[in-house]
Amino acid sequence: MEQRLGLVTLGADPVYDRAVEQRPLGRSGVAVSRIVLGCGNFGGIGSAPALVGHGTSRDEAFRLLDEAWGLGITTLDTADAYGLGRSEEYIGAWLRTKGSAVRDRVVIATKTFNPMAEGADRGLSAARIRRQVETSLARLSVERIPLYLAHEFDPDVPQEETLGAFDALVRRGTVGAVGASNFTAEQLAEALELSALEGLTRYEWVQNGFSLLARENRQTVFPLCHEHGLGFTPFGPLAGGWLTGKYRRGEPPPAGSRMTLRPEGSERYRTDATFDALEAFEREARERGVSMAALALAWLLHVPEVTAIVVGPSRLEHLGPVRDALEITLTEDERDALERIFP
Numbered sequence: 001m002e003q004r005l006g007l008v009t010l011g012a013d014p015v016y017d018r019a020v021e022q023r024p025l026g027r028s029g030v031a032v033s034r035i036v037l038g039c040g041n042f043g044g045i046g047s048a049p050a051l052v053g054h055g056t057s058r059d060e061a062f063r064l065l066d067e068a069w070g071l072g073i074t075t076l077d078t079a080d081a082y083g084l085g086r087s088e089e090y091i092g093a094w095l096r097t098k099g100s101a102v103r104d105r106v107v108i109a110t111k112t113f114n115p116m117a118e119g120a121d122r123g124l125s126a127a128r129i130r131r132q133v134e135t136s137l138a139r140l141s142v143e144r145i146p147l148y149l150a151h152e153f154d155p156d157v158p159q160e161e162t163l164g165a166f167d168a169l170v171r172r173g174t175v176g177a178v179g180a181s182n183f184t185a186e187q188l189a190e191a192l193e194l195s196a197l198e199g200l201t202r203y204e205w206v207q208n209g210f211s212l213l214a215r216e217n218r219q220t221v222f223p224l225c226h227e228h229g230l231g232f233t234p235f236g237p238l239a240g241g242w243l244t245g246k247y248r249r250g251e252p253p254p255a256g257s258r259m260t261l262r263p264e265g266s267e268r269y270r271t272d273a274t275f276d277a278l279e280a281f282e283r284e285a286r287e288r289g290v291s292m293a294a295l296a297l298a299w300l301l302h303v304p305e306v307t308a309i310v311v312g313p314s315r316l317e318h319l320g321p322v323r324d325a326l327e328i329t330l331t332e333d334e335r336d337a338l339e340r341i342f343p
């Protein structure tokens, strides 16, 4: 018997569900662990072709997968284009080392939209979806994908065509349920209406960015989730690392950090107002004797609309605050007070 992160694991197959609770995802019939292991750093940084090889190595990915599984994290988030296929390949290779106790229980969410190479095709046409799902199955070494997402909205393909392709995959059993990522409320509302009108499988959950530093979805997408009983599984829970306090006012970002490799999207946080809020949040975390990362993740776990959060550790030590967050209980007042720190 070995000890990992304070949890008991037995031989190669850990005793799961010790720490991480499971939640139903919308009305999909699929349950996810409240913490989802984001594998967007495996073999690259997201889907950026220029950053292949800059992400988490295969060995470190295996260590992260083992530790996460030991914590009770049974849901993995990836995409066909992460590391241009490497993320799915690493997960597939890891699964091949596991027995049925892991393989029968793991819930993989993968996505399609982005090109698989510089200049390659992209999008959500029916033909491309049919091709990409087959390549994902092969890389992941599985016969079925429980959760499949549109990685982005595709303005060039009618939503009927995409939903029709997804519907066929669900009916065939290749995919368990489908979700929408990076959709606006308007795009999502149109998709839900089309699914209802045409009797097609609907998007059961949304994966958009949401954190203490990015709460726009509360006004836009959350009302739709309420109305239609959809799940919500935010990515970017630490705003790309900003909520850990690793980026300091007036100082260059730490060598090798996300802000040195892929600053797009997070550059907007480099303002005095954000640094003021981060410093106040740091004081709050220190008073509670927890890390900023743990408190930011705990805050998200206390947002009622959030089904599960997709964390993005790039190395093993980043799982420490994830474990700590599970131990933090906030009252509604405390949760709201943390939110008020961030204008």
Ligand SMILES: NC(=O)c1ccc[n+]([C@@H]2O[C@H](COP(=O)([O-])OP(=O)(O)OC[C@H]3O[C@@H](n4cnc5c(N)ncnc54)[C@H](OP(=O)(O)O)[C@@H]3O)[C@@H](O)[C@H]2O)c1
Binding pocket: 037, 038, 039, 040, 041, 046, 077, 078, 151, 181, 182, 207, 234, 235, 236, 237, 238, 239, 240, 241, 242, 244, 246, 256, 257, 258, 259, 293, 310, 311, 312, 313, 314, 317, 318, 319, 321
């Ligand atoms: N659907 C989509 O379009 C989409 C978009 C983005 C992400 N995702 C998914 O969501 C997952 C999480 O998103 P995210 O990567 O943006 O999450 P995030 O938690 O906001 O940012 C992750 C980054 O924060 C830093 N970090 C994490 N834990 C840390 C810690 N304890 N101490 C210091 N730094 C820490 C690491 O940065 P360094 O690399 O600098 O160490 C890591 O790469 C991804 O893996 C992916 O699966 C989906």
